[in-house]
Amino acid sequence: MSAEHRFDYVIVGGGMSADAAAKGIRELDRDGTIAVLGEEPTPPFPRPALSKKLWTDPDFGLDDAALATADSTGASVRLDTAVEVLDAEARTVTTAAGEQYAYGRLLLATGGRPRQVAGLEPGPRVLYYRTLTDYHRLRELAASHPRVTVVGGGWIGTEIAAALVQNGCTVTLVHPDGVLGASFLAPTLAQRYEDLFRTHGVQLLPGRRATGGRSEGDAVHVDLDDGTTLDSDVVVVGLGIEPAGELATAAGITTADDGSVIVDSHLATSAPGVWAAGDVATYPDRILGRTRVEHVDNATTMGTVAGRVLAGSGESYDHTPYFYSEVFGTRFEAIGTLDPSAPLVEDHLNDERSVVYHLSQDGRKVVGVLLWQVEDGLDEARTVLARQPVATGAGLEDLVGRIG
Incomplete structure (x- = not known):
């Protein structure tokens, strides 16, 4: 069966990574044809706003958050379009409605499904x-x-x-x-x-x-x-998500035990011509090791890099993402693994601001940094995480370096 639709780039998924990838493609390729195939009935939208600012800021509305993927990239954004089959050898995907799309390069940005x-x-x-x-x-x-x-x-x-x-x-x-x-x-x-x-x-x-x-x-x-x-x-x-990697698994692409898609530093999968990004991708982080991150910083930054890679940049994904939450006007940010059952070093800067260093079980490696009401500490946190291992018995300054 010949493909009904042909595009230079096909992005499977309709979330923030898909939007970022389309924009990343356009940074290097102004003319290549792009299709974004999303199973949701709405175009790509910033998910953090759905549980934060849209509820708490009366002056912030849907138009303020809109990503305008189609208008800003010229991509063909197909809604209510669930992809059911990926044929990596033939370089085609087939939707639940039986439509077939041929691609030059494919990005899996399928995200996850709620538990x-x-x-x-x-x-x-x-x-x-x-x-x-x-x-x-x-x-x-x-x-x-x-x-x-x-x-x-x-x-x-x-x-x-x-x-x-x-x-x-x-x-x-x-x-x-x-x-x-x-x-x-x-x-x-x-x-x-x-x-x-x-x-x-x-x-x-x-x-x-x-x-x-x-x-x-x-x-x-x-x-x-x-x-x-x-x-x-x-x-x-709200119990988190499970990576939506079943399309890749069925196509014979290497996936992890949790169902996520394993990629290399260039975000390439085990199948030629197929890359993955965002919530569904397990990647080699230069500081954290092989990991998967479900938050917006990773979704947008990885998506942008993936788009540029699809367009021929040849770059690696070398960003260590952070995650954050904000409730009742209190914000905290973190990088790495937060496990309070392991050793901790707490640095309470004052009654409102704190930095917590989460250590490995042996206390010699910082594996996560949490910033409670501390602004502009993320770069320092990345520096701390990269400074490994630390000396046994060191004090706070020697162990982690002061942030904030």
Whole structure:
């Protein structure tokens, strides 16, 4: 079967990496044809705004956040277009509708899919929150100030809980930690973090996991692991994502145990003519080692580099990305691995600002740096992470170097 559509570049995925890649291509190739095939019904959009600024800044709207992929690059952006088959040898992809696209070079920017609670089916009042469509639906529901159960104490769960309570909803946050944030924050900061939520009226249910649930009319019932059930008007689940690497796996491209696509320093996969970027890609970081990062800095920077590589730049991806969260006006940023069960060095600069150095189990290597209300410390944090290993028994200054 001959391909119905032919493009110099095909990007599979409709998120921020796809947008950045199309713009990266255009930095070097002004004329090559580009197709962006996204399975969502909306064009690429910055996901962080969906749980942060669109809820908290009344002067910031959808138009302010729009990426305008098609207008800025001339790419053909196809919505509601799920790619089901990749033939790397024939250099074609086939969509669920049976359309075939031939490519010169292909980028997999398929991102990930939200982890689900078994038995709790997505529906009009049960949102596995990730997309612009989810935002529109939750905005509609939030207008009546409903009772909302948020499941998950990570980035999405906490940010959505904060956003909803600030928009008049009654919010219960279910999370597995004893103290909110204890799985990634030092104990002193986790307590500060939890206090922010309690002070602003979020009801916390610590040490609990959702095990199932059901919708009945305008009510949703969430079953918990202690045998109790929460009754709500709306449920929002934010339990992270699973990499959407099944297209690559089925095509015989090398993938990791978590389903992500393994790439080299040029973001190339094991298949000629195929690259990968963003949430779905596991790559060799020059400081952190082989890793996968699900946050916006990585999605946009890696996407841009991937686009330039597709267009012939030959460059490597040498950026070590950071991630961040912001709730109730408090912001923290981090690079690397945050594991409070391993040794920590805490540097509390004052009552509001702190730097926490997360060490390896033997205490000789800094594996992560968290900046709590500290601005402009990311470059210094990268320097600290690259300065390895450190001397046994060193003091703070010798061990990590002061930031902030």
